[in-house]
Amino acid sequence: MNESSQAVRQQRLTTGESRRASAQRLLADDRAVLGVLAALVVLGIALSIASPSFMTMGNILNVVRQSVWVGVMAIGMVYVLGTGGIDLSVGAVLSFSGVLVAALIQGGMNIYLALVATLLAGIVVGALNGGLITRLHLPPFIATLGMMSVLQGLALVYTQGIPIYGLRYREFQVLAQGFVGFLPAPVIMLVVIAVIGYFVLNKTPYGRYVLGVGSNETAARLAGIPVDRIKVSVYAIAGLLSAVAGILLTSRGEAAVPNAGEGYELDVIAAAVIGGTAMNGGRGSISGAVVGAVFMTMIRNGLNLLGVSTLWHQVVIGVFIVGAVALGSRSLSGKRARRTSRA
Numbered sequence: 001m002n003e004s005s006q007a008v009r010q011q012r013l014t015t016g017e018s019r020r021a022s023a024q025r026l027l028a029d030d031r032a033v034l035g036v037l038a039a040l041v042v043l044g045i046a047l048s049i050a051s052p053s054f055m056t057m058g059n060i061l062n063v064v065r066q067s068v069w070v071g072v073m074a075i076g077m078v079y080v081l082g083t084g085g086i087d088l089s090v091g092a093v094l095s096f097s098g099v100l101v102a103a104l105i106q107g108g109m110n111i112y113l114a115l116v117a118t119l120l121a122g123i124v125v126g127a128l129n130g131g132l133i134t135r136l137h138l139p140p141f142i143a144t145l146g147m148m149s150v151l152q153g154l155a156l157v158y159t160q161g162i163p164i165y166g167l168r169y170r171e172f173q174v175l176a177q178g179f180v181g182f183l184p185a186p187v188i189m190l191v192v193i194a195v196i197g198y199f200v201l202n203k204t205p206y207g208r209y210v211l212g213v214g215s216n217e218t219a220a221r222l223a224g225i226p227v228d229r230i231k232v233s234v235y236a237i238a239g240l241l242s243a244v245a246g247i248l249l250t251s252r253g254e255a256a257v258p259n260a261g262e263g264y265e266l267d268v269i270a271a272a273v274i275g276g277t278a279m280n281g282g283r284g285s286i287s288g289a290v291v292g293a294v295f296m297t298m299i300r301n302g303l304n305l306l307g308v309s310t311l312w313h314q315v316v317i318g319v320f321i322v323g324a325v326a327l328g329s330r331s332l333s334g335k336r337a338r339r340t341s342r343a
Contacts, residue, residue, distance in 0.1 A: 033275065033276065033285060033287050033288045033291055035276075036274055036275055036276075036288060036291045036292055036295055037291055039295065040291065040294060040295050040298065043295065043298055043299070043302070044298065047298070047301075047302040047305070050302070050305075050306060051302070051305040051306055053305055054301075054302065054305055059301070059305070061184070062301070063294070063297050063298055063301050064184070064187060064294070065176075065184055065186060065187070065252070066297045066300075066301070067190075067290075067293045067294045067296075067297040068184075068186040068187060068189070068190045068245075068248060069094070069245040069248060069249050069264070070245075070264065070267045070268055070271055070293040070296055070297055071190050071194070071271070071289070071290045071293035071294070072189070072190055072193055072241050072242075072244050072245045072248070073090045073094070073238070073241055073242050073245050073264065073268045074268050074271040074272045074275070074289035074290065074292060074293045075193055075194060075197045075241055075286055075289055075290070076090070076234075076237050076238035076239075076240070076241035076242060077090065077238060077268050077269060077271075077272040077277075077289070078197070078201070078272050078275075078277045078284040078285065078286055078289045079197075079201070079210055079234040079237050079238065079284065080140075080234050080235060080237075080238050081214075081269075081272055081273070081277045081278065081279055081281065081284060082201070082210045082211050082213075082214045082234070082277065082278075082281060082282070082283070082284035083210055083213045083214045083230060083231055083234050083281055084213065084214040084217070084280060084281025084282070085133065085140040085231065085234070085235070085281075086140045086141055086144065086269070086279070087126075087129065087140070087144045087235060087238045087265075088141065088144040088145050088148050088265050089125070089129060089144040089145075089147040089148040089151060089239075089242075089265070090238060090242040090245075090261070090264065090265050090268050091148070091242075091261035091262055091263060091264035091265040091268070092147065092148040092149075092150075092151035092152040092155075092261055092265075093122055093125055093126075093151060093238075093239055093242035093243060093246065093261070094242050094243075094245050094246040094249065094260060094261030094264060095151065095152055095155045095246065095257070095258055095259055095260050095261040095262065096121075096125070096151040096152070096154060096155045096246070097118050097121065097122055097242065097243040097245075097246030097247060097250075098155075098246040098247070098249060098250035098256040098257065098260055098261075099155045099158060099159055099164065099256045099258055100117075100118050100121055101114050101115065101117075101118040101246070101247050101250060101256070102164040102167055102250055102255070102256035103158065103164065103256075104117060104118070105167060105169065105172065106164060106166070106167075111169055111171045111172055112171070115247060118243055118246070118247060119240060119243050119244065119247075121243065122239040122240045122241075122242055122243025122244070122246075123236045123239055123240045123243075124239070125147065125151065125239045125243075126235040126236040126237065126238050126239020126240060126242075127232055127235065127236045127239070128147065129143055129144050129147055129235040129238075129239065130231050130232030130233070130234070130235035130236060131232060132146075132147075133231060133235070134228040134231050134232060135228075144235075148265070152258075152259065152261075152262070155258040155259070156258045156259065158258075159256070159258040161258060161259075162258075163255045163256060163257045163258065164255060164256040165254070165255045166254075166255075167250065167251070167254045167255060167256070168254055172251050173251060173254065174251075175189075175247065175248060175251040176248045176249070176251035176252035177251065177252065186248050186252070189244075189248070190290065193241065193244070194286055194287065194290050197286045198286040198287060201284055201286055202286075206230075206233075209225045209226075209230050210230060210234060210284070211281075211282055211283065211284060212225055212282075213225060213227050213230050213231065213281070214278070214280070214281020214282040214283075214284075215281060215282035216282075242261075245261075246260075246261065249261075263314065266314065266317050266318070267293075267296045267297075267300075267317060268293075270292065270296050270317055270320055271289055271290075271292035271293040271295070271296045272284075272288075272289045272292060273292070274288075274292040274295060274296070274320065275287070275288025275289040275290070275291055275292030275293075276288035277289060296317070296320070299316060299317070299320070300313060300317075303316065
């Protein structure tokens with residue numbers, strides 16, 4: 001009886017600790033989001049002063065729309081980074097998906113079937129990334145860098161570097177050009193994806209497994225978590241959401257540009273990290289990634305309005321990535337030090 005009571009007490013203590021850890025993680029996410037929102041407001045004020053064109057309704061709507069592609073992919077990146085991995089192929093998946101859906105539609109396939117086929121292709125590409133990492137034990141950086149090169153090359157070879165025009169089909173145009181009330185349809189899609197992503201990451205066992213793998217992979221294996229399957233699944237999610245972004249961007253422009261996703265991987269990683277996701281795994285924020293996507297898009301938009309050469313854009317993005325990672329690492333180190341001192 002005593003042993004049984006002790007086991008029950010231990011289980012309650014473990015459950016309580018798990019809940020407290022979850023609450024602390026959510027609180028940290030909220031603080032990260034508030035920090036990015038504050039930076040967003042400051043940046044908006046600064047750009048409004050520097051460029052009168054920034055605060056026009058047309059430009060704000062443009063920023064919101066352009067944030068969708070980065071935001072959707074950043075949500076997938078949160079899952080990948082949450083396991084301690086990284087996916088450099090997201091921009092190439094966007095390019096490849098845009099070319100694929102355009103080629104299928106122009107080839108006579110039913111538009112809805114073409115959309116489904118493209119989404120499935122994104123999942124397969126992501127799963128291949130995960131397989132290279134878990135089966136061949138390639139570092140995520142190398143595996144996804146190789147996939148990036150392959151997919152971007154395939155898109156360029158198929159199109160010969162020439163965009164596929166003429167995608168003026170109502171069912172396809174409405175995906176990125178339609179409105180639900182006064183809100184653009186792609187913004188609604190981003191919100192829905194973000195809500196689902198938040199719920200799965202923070203309210204389900206799967207989400208706990210993802211962050212558990214990133215926190216301590218060895219401990220996760222000992223706890224019975226299927227680490228390899230979790231890793232494959234997060235890359236599949238990233239591939240799926242990158243395909244969604246590719247479809248939306250192609251719908252928006254009514255054309256598939258073979259290198260449309262070039263450089264997006266930097267914005268996506270920066271959006272996720274600035275939003276509070278740890279690059280070394282174990283911590284992720286979906287809401288922070290969405291706000292981070294708006295932040296990154298606003299930076300690019302502001303640089304364009306100020307007439308800054310696009311050659312300098314990557315320099316600025318790189319500075320923000322380094323700064324965000326440095327601040328995140330410093331915050332994490334401080335928390336660990338405080339825990340150690342208490343112990």
